Amino acid sequence: MNNLGKKIGIVYHGRLDAAIALSLDLEKTARKTVASVWRAAAADEEGIRAQAIDSDVVVAVGGDGTLLRAARALAGCPAPILGVNLGKVGFMTELTASEALENMPRIVAVDGWIDTRAMLESSHASREDCFIALNDVVLGRGATCRIVCIETRIDGRLLTTYRADGVIVATATGSTSYALAAGGPIAYPQSRDILLQPVSPHLSLSRCLVLPPDAIIELAVATDRPATLSIDGQVDIPVLNGERVTVRLSNKVVRFLRFHPPTHFYESLTHKLKGEMHC
Numbered sequence: 001m002n003n004l005g006k007k008i009g010i011v012y013h014g015r016l017d018a019a020i021a022l023s024l025d026l027e028k029t030a031r032k033t034v035a036s037v038w039r040a041a042a043a044d045e046e047g048i049r050a051q052a053i054d055s056d057v058v059v060a061v062g063g064d065g066t067l068l069r070a071a072r073a074l075a076g077c078p079a080p081i082l083g084v085n086l087g088k089v090g091f092m093t094e095l096t097a098s099e100a101l102e103n104m105p106r107i108v109a110v111d112g113w114i115d116t117r118a119m120l121e122s123s124h125a126s127r128e129d130c131f132i133a134l135n136d137v138v139l140g141r142g143a144t145c146r147i148v149c150i151e152t153r154i155d156g157r158l159l160t161t162y163r164a165d166g167v168i169v170a171t172a173t174g175s176t177s178y179a180l181a182a183g184g185p186i187a188y189p190q191s192r193d194i195l196l197q198p199v200s201p202h203l204s205l206s207r208c209l210v211l212p213p214d215a216i217i218e219l220a221v222a223t224d225r226p227a228t229l230s231i232d233g234q235v236d237i238p239v240l241n242g243e244r245v246t247v248r249l250s251n252k253v254v255r256f257l258r259f260h261p262p263t264h265f266y267e268s269l270t271h272k273l274k275g276e277m278h279c
Helices: 017-030 045-052 064-073 097-102 104-108 264-277
Strands: 007-012 036-041 057-062 081-085 113-124 130-133 136-141 148-154 157-164 166-170 194-199 209-211 216-222 227-231 235-239 244-258
Touching: 007 017, 007 045, 007 064, 017 036, 017 057, 017 097, 017 104, 036 045, 045 064, 057 064, 057 097, 057 104, 064 081, 081 097, 081 244, 097 104, 113 136, 113 166, 113 227, 130 136, 130 227, 136 148, 136 244, 148 166, 157 166, 157 194, 166 216
Parallel strands: 007 036, 007 057, 057 081
Antiparallel strands: 113 130, 113 244, 136 166, 136 227, 148 157, 148 216, 166 194, 194 209, 216 244, 227 235
């Protein structure tokens, strides 16, 4: 197959020596068969977005955190991402370092199936910009170890006022992350349902709610100290008393290049959860 017209991106964990080294090895291998290869540190989301617009595939080298950054940068972009795991668990990654080097011809040819994942969009009453998340949007207490009250509405109707450490709004992808640690269920990866999971609720509704894809969740915080809105656990925005956050499913999706069959998620689930438990 002629791959000389292909453009390949390599995103890497900029503070992990092994990721930097592997990204250079992958670049060297890819240049043997493609016309254009670019590299960028995962923290450079704007730079990644600019380069990825006309790329054929992007390889993300690191762990789930690196993949989260790459996913936000590529939200709505047609180029799929292939994750290479150098971390501990790697729920979203696809290959090991050695497998990535061995399979570079397949990566370049985009020879696999495309796994499309839903994303969330959150807006903050005091800000004009929106934030995209692959895993979750969390509204919770800030640095002070005191519960906050979060009035929660779904499609404009009051559900409850949580007295808790916080509330997680998660995608199916995020169901194996913070929401799982807080007691939520595991959703199948391609689901477009939205999970609403309180964190350590006190005398409040404690069960996770599974909401349809068109649900609109409004969260208003009542606190005498600044709360925090967290996007994928990587972007934190202060939220003041009475301010409202709206979360809904985004019209943007992210695509992953997969070599393992769809059932691999279930086959590896127990192994990965055991690995997480022993971190």
